[in-house]
Amino acid sequence: MPETDTTAPTRPAxxxxxxxxGPGLIIVVVYGVLALAATxxxxxxxxxxxxxxxxxxxxxxxxxxxxxxxxxALARNHRRxxxxxxxxxxxxxxxxxxxxYLAPDLFPxxxxxxxxxxxxxxVPLVLPALGLWWLARNRH
Numbered sequence: 001m002p003e004t005d006t007t008a009p010t011r012p013a014x015x016x017x018x019x020x021x022g023p024g025l026i027i028v029v030v031y032g033v034l035a036l037a038a039t040x041x042x043x044x045x046x047x048x049x050x051x052x053x054x055x056x057x058x059x060x061x062x063x064x065x066x067x068x069x070x071x072x073a074l075a076r077n078h079r080r081x082x083x084x085x086x087x088x089x090x091x092x093x094x095x096x097x098x099x100x101y102l103a104p105d106l107f108p109x110x111x112x113x114x115x116x117x118x119x120x121x122x123v124p125l126v127l128p129a130l131g132l133w134w135l136a137r138n139r140h
Contacts, residue, residue: 023134024134027130027131027134028071030127031067031074032071034124035067038064039067039068041111042061042063042111043061045057045109045111049109053107053111056100056107056108056111059096059111060112062092063092063093063112063124066085066088066089066092069081069085070089079135083132083135086132087128087132089128093113093117093125093128097113097125100114
């Protein structure tokens, strides 16, 4: 008879307390999609239009790197890294979003965090709140 690991936590499938099902999986997938979208857009903006808004495009590239790191951290269950990256993301979207309204000349075009992520359907504003909520709810 095969041995069973009695030290491994057991949870019913589909409870959302892991990253392989439920809300955890959805959050990882959305982070992955946003990481790809932000990376592609920031590369295009830096290569083709950098002189129009250098600060805005560099901030978009930084956001893309943060999304990549957050996706990795969530997918690999590196909770500390997930907390740090998602917290930075939350602060970033709030600060850059506010600055983009107060100093619109710095953000003449859509960027991932500019205008609180309006160019991405406000997903950059909502996603870190959901990510932090999920991390807090699923401490283990």
